[in-house]
Amino acid sequence: MSSVDFTWLIGGPQGSGVESAANIFSKVCAEMGYQIFGKREFYSNIKGEHSYFTVRVADKKIHSNVNDVTLMTSFDAETLFRHYEEVMSGGGIIYDSDLEETKTDAVNTLDAPFKERLHKKLELKNKPFTIAGILEIAKENGVKLFPVSFRSILETLSEETENPRLKGLVRMFNVIGVSLSLGLVKMPPDTLQETIESIFSKKPEIAKINQQTANYSYNFATAKFESFNYTLPRTEKESGTILVQGYQGTALGKMASGCRFQPYYPITPASDESVYLETNEILEIIDDRPGSTAVIQTEDEISAMGMAIGGALTGTRSATCTSGPGFALMTEMLGWAGMNEVPVVITNYQRSGPSTGLPTRHGQDDLLFSVYAGHGDFPKIVYASGEIEESFYDTGNCFNYADIFQVPVIHMMDKFHASSVITCKRFDPQKISINRGKLLEKVDDGYRRFELTEDGVSPRSRLGIDNGIFWNTGDESDESGHITEDPILRVKMMDKRMSRLDLILKNIPDAEQAVSFGVEEYSIISWGSTMGPVLDAIDLLKKEGIFIGLIQLKLLNPFPSDYVNSLLKNVKTIIDIEANHSGQLGKLFKQNTGRDVDYFILKYSGRAMTSTEVYDSLKKIVQNKANKREVLMHGA
Amino acid sequence: MALKLADYKTEVHNDWCPGCGDFGIVNAIQMALAEMGIQRDKAAMFSGIGCSGKTSHFINTYGVHTLHGRVLTFAQGAKIANPQLTVVAVGGDGDGLGIGAGHFVAAGRRNVDMTYIIFDNGVYGLTKGQASPTLKLGEKTKSLPSPNTNSNVNPIGLAIASGFTFVARGYSYDVRHLKDLIIQAVQHKGLSFLDVLQPCPTYNDLNTRDWYAGTDLVDEAQKRHSRIYKLEEQGFEPVVHYDSEVEVNEKLSQALIKSLEWGNKIPIGVFYKNGLISPYTQRLKDKIPNYLENPPAKQNISKNGYSNTDISKILDSLEV
Numbered sequence: 040m041s042s043v044d045f046t047w048l049i050g051g052p053q054g055s056g057v058e059s060a061a062n063i064f065s066k067v068c069a070e071m072g073y074q075i076f077g078k079r080e081f082y083s084n085i086k087g088e089h090s091y092f093t094v095r096v097a098d099k100k101i102h103s104n105v106n107d108v109t110l111m112t113s114f115d116a117e118t119l120f121r122h123y124e125e126v127m128s129g130g131g132i133i134y135d136s137d138l139e140e141t142k143t144d145a146v147n148t149l150d151a152p153f154k155e156r157l158h159k160k161l162e163l164k165n166k167p168f169t170i171a172g173i174l175e176i177a178k179e180n181g182v183k184l185f186p187v188s189f190r191s192i193l194e195t196l197s198e199e200t201e202n203p204r205l206k207g208l209v210r211m212f213n214v215i216g217v218s219l220s221l222g223l224v225k226m227p228p229d230t231l232q233e234t235i236e237s238i239f240s241k242k243p244e245i246a247k248i249n250q251q252t253a254n255y256s257y258n259f260a261t262a263k264f265e266s267f268n269y270t271l272p273r274t275e276k277e278s279g280t281i282l283v284q285g286y287q288g289t290a291l292g293k294m295a296s297g298c299r300f301q302p303y304y305p306i307t308p309a310s311d312e313s314v315y316l317e318t319n320e321i322l323e324i325i326d327d328r329p330g331s332t333a334v335i336q337t338e339d340e341i342s343a344m345g346m347a348i349g350g351a352l353t354g355t356r357s358a359t360c361t362s363g364p365g366f367a368l369m370t371e372m373l374g375w376a377g378m379n380e381v382p383v384v385i386t387n388y389q390r391s392g393p394s395t396g397l398p399t400r401h402g403q404d405d406l407l408f409s410v411y412a413g414h415g416d417f418p419k420i421v422y423a424s425g426e427i428e429e430s431f432y433d434t435g436n437c438f439n440y441a442d443i444f445q446v447p448v449i450h451m452m453d454k455f456h457a458s459s460v461i462t463c464k465r466f467d468p469q470k471i472s473i474n475r476g477k478l479l480e481k482v483d484d485g486y487r488r489f490e491l492t493e494d495g496v497s498p499r500s501r502l503g504i505d506n507g508i509f510w511n512t513g514d515e516s517d518e519s520g521h522i523t524e525d526p527i528l529r530v531k532m533m534d535k536r537m538s539r540l541d542l543i544l545k546n547i548p549d550a551e552q553a554v555s556f557g558v559e560e561y562s563i564i565s566w567g568s569t570m571g572p573v574l575d576a577i578d579l580l581k582k583e584g585i586f587i588g589l590i591q592l593k594l595l596n597p598f599p600s601d602y603v604n605s606l607l608k609n610v611k612t613i614i615d616i617e618a619n620h621s622g623q624l625g626k627l628f629k630q631n632t633g634r635d636v637d638y639f640i641l642k643y644s645g646r647a648m649t650s651t652e653v654y655d656s657l658k659k660i661v662q663n664k665a666n667k668r669e670v671l672m673h674g675a
Numbered sequence: 676m677a678l679k680l681a682d683y684k685t686e687v688h689n690d691w692c693p694g695c696g697d698f699g700i701v702n703a704i705q706m707a708l709a710e711m712g713i714q715r716d717k718a719a720m721f722s723g724i725g726c727s728g729k730t731s732h733f734i735n736t737y738g739v740h741t742l743h744g745r746v747l748t749f750a751q752g753a754k755i756a757n758p759q760l761t762v763v764a765v766g767g768d769g770d771g772l773g774i775g776a777g778h779f780v781a782a783g784r785r786n787v788d789m790t791y792i793i794f795d796n797g798v799y800g801l802t803k804g805q806a807s808p809t810l811k812l813g814e815k816t817k818s819l820p821s822p823n824t825n826s827n828v829n830p831i832g833l834a835i836a837s838g839f840t841f842v843a844r845g846y847s848y849d850v851r852h853l854k855d856l857i858i859q860a861v862q863h864k865g866l867s868f869l870d871v872l873q874p875c876p877t878y879n880d881l882n883t884r885d886w887y888a889g890t891d892l893v894d895e896a897q898k899r900h901s902r903i904y905k906l907e908e909q910g911f912e913p914v915v916h917y918d919s920e921v922e923v924n925e926k927l928s929q930a931l932i933k934s935l936e937w938g939n940k941i942p943i944g945v946f947y948k949n950g951l952i953s954p955y956t957q958r959l960k961d962k963i964p965n966y967l968e969n970p971p972a973k974q975n976i977s978k979n980g981y982s983n984t985d986i987s988k989i990l991d992s993l994e995v
Contacts, residue, residue, distance in 0.1 A: 070995050
């Protein structure tokens with residue numbers, strides 16, 4: 040049997056149920072035993088602007104999206120205008136035939152720069168500026184068209200079910216779209232019905248109407264549509280597979296790691312994590328009474344960080360979750376946490392900056408900012424997760440690092456993670472170890488919070504325990520925590536705090552600092568969510584006999600210079616791949632290892648990399664046809 | 676063992692200027708803690724930045740000297756994580772009503788059960804006497820190059836408008852009265868605010884100890900009288916007794932009107948007290964039934980070195 044690698048795209052105006060449709064599609068495919076990699080793209084808008092979801096479905100583990108769309112389903116004109124070129128030859132487009140005469144000018148959410156580019160293309164091919172025009176091009180590209188009037192489906196269904204309300208219910212278009220698609224690729228209909236039932240389990244009336252619509256649309260596709268080259272037959276389902284969205288990885292990680300306090304301020308794409316934590320605020324505890332996470336919405340990110348520090352001082356595992364603009368506000372606090380050796384975790388879901396930037400789009404713009412955040416010298420950990428699955432376990436590590444080394448930890452995530460939906464192995468909370476370091480349960484007389492110790496880490500009391508009194512200050516302090524301006528003590532305290540950086544490098548296992556996926560003559564350095572597309576790209580190249588190495592950096596501050604140097608010592612060509620303009624990892628790498636990066640593959644369009652474009656660029660590099668700086672552009 | 680006043684004092688050298696009003700406040704806090712018999716290790720003093728920020732180092736309880744304008748954020752975080760702590764936050768008027776004004780307003784909405792004391796002297800002392808948010812428009816304290824171009828904020832009025840449920844004003848040279856106010860504030864269930872008039876002998880040459888004492892004021896009988904008077908001695912009734920809109924509005928409006936008095940008659944004492952608004956800890960308990968018995972700081976999070984949190988139901992719902 041040939042392997043399955045199928046990409047489905049659905050688009051529509053924000054608020055029209057694109058996400059629900061994609062959830063249904065992903066869930067059905069996952070139930071049928073497929074691996075999923077889905078990603079949502081959307082404007083900073085509540086209703087009306089274009090949003091779309093690409094769901095890649097395969098019968099083996101996948102880590103990214105690809106450029107080619109196998110089947111596109113659209114219930115509005117904009118999706119067709121924006122994505123028609125992405126559908127591959129031999130692929131298909133299901134579209135609403137009532138839209139054929141729609142002109143580009145009739146779609147007021149098509150912005151001027153896009154429309155200008157589109158018109159040029161249509162002019163060049165001598166096509167009208169209408170849906171019919173772009174569909175002709177698609178047809179010439181070898182794409183199969185599946186027209187159907189969405190309105191007439193509703194009308195017929197309304198008569199058949201004797202439900203006049205259904206006739207005008209355009210918000211069913213999403214369910215029609217997904218059901219037509221599943222019918223076309225011959226997915227078993229019972230799974231579709233069950234999935235809808237489970238999604239709407241709390242609203243049986245809505246479930247029923249959706250099921251009727253789904254059933255009718257599914258049957259319509261199997262009966263009326265011409266045959267399609269692609270089908271998705273049921274495959275062997277791997278037990279213990281979950282379908283999970285990016286932010287759930289760190290949120291579930293926080294629950295399992297014992298994070299019990301999370302103040303936050305709303306910001307895209309970070310707040311989903313906090314809302315999810317609050318939705319699940321009461322926790323079941325093995326052999327104990329229920330626990331809970333206090334999730335507090337604050338007045339700003341400064342307050343979120345201040346409260347998290349206040350919580351951490353009581354011995355509570357405390358965290359906050361934010362994105363670039365919010366993290367910028369937290370930096371004075373971060374220095375205070377560094378000065379006072381407070382273990383606190385900041386989950387940083389990056390987006391595209393600077394300033395408000397592209398608030399709902401992807402970027403890995405804040406690596407250097409996170410490494411250097413805060414005034415003055417103080418120790419901190421910057422730690423990045425590559426994939427959603429590992430972000431669950433990394434969250435556990437971040438809390439342990441914070442407690443053991445008594446430093447703030449910035450856990451780098453991003454928008455690509457946050458709005459991706461993937462299948463992976465069920466998380467195992469039993470693998471999350473809890474190490475509170477030198478946190479005290481009981482304090483003896485004569486306690487000094489900042490006692491100078493051999494390893495540079497002092498026993499840590501917490502607010503409210505017997506005999507544990509300490510003082511904190513953002514000023515330089517003595518061992519008790521009282522202000523000092525004594526030059527000798529200042530040097531001792533500074534040395535003590537900064538010695539933590541070496542301790543961190545010495546104590547965190549190599550495999551947690553950087554992951555080697557093999558080292559070759561050409562080797563990639565990357566960090567964060569870029570890992571997924573890179574893994575898939577090097578896998579494709581391997582099949583062609585081209586071997587490229589990959590070192591995925593996880594610990595970014597302190598930088599594991601010696602370890603990374605030792606891994607790369609025989610590498611001739613170093614390729615830095617990341618989603619920002621200036622190649623920030625490359626800069627950090629050079630600063631710490633003294634080595635230059637030979638090629639940069641960068642993307643800062645606000646859209647995540649696909650493995651296709653990483654593959655293309657790597658191939659150019661190996662063929663010696665690449666520029667030193669390859670800039671990727673795929674994605675609407 | 677009963678604790679004495681001296682037990683609440685640290686040996687840290689106090690470097691405030693001679694005659695500083697801050698001394699009276701720190702003494703009143705220590706006296707209040709001793710009188711209430713609060714165990715030293717069950718109380719935490721949080722402070723902001725500036726002269727008043729050093730307060731936490733002089734008091735022998737847990738002490739957290741935070742950042743400029745941010746003291747309330749740290750203090751609320753600690754209190755929410757460990758509701759059994761007695762939490763008192765202190766800071767200057769520039770700290771709390773200038774850079775920290777946003778947190779001041781937000782804290783009022785939350786009504787976390789703790790006390791916030793503002794050392795109100797009209798100037799930024801530690802940076803050499805610039806105008807602070809409570810200095811009046813057109814006033815010129817001695818280190819200002821020209822008269823103040825900003826109007827002042829009304830701390831009592833702002834606290835009332837923001838939802839603080841106990842609002843009072845003290846005077847740093849009436850230490851016993853201030854101590855009594857602090858006790859009432861700490862014992863109030865909810866967020867209490869104390870505006871403490873505190874002469875800065877070095878930089879505020881207008882609102883001096885003599886000025887508050889009214890040495891420049893003489894009545895027809897050539898009798899001097901203090902500018903400061905006590906609300907309770909005038910029969911002012913600040914307490915909201917029952918939960919009705921009429922009652923609450925009446926108490927809020929009379930407090931607001933009183934807060935506007937300044938000049939030759941300056942009221943101190945309790946302006947407003949409403950114990951009927953739920954404190955934040957209660958609001959959390961409404962969502963999380965065992966929050967008070969098992970708050971974040973008391974929860975056991977591991978078993979044999981591994982996670983003891985059972986997330987299997989959530990994982991089941993994600994399973995395909």
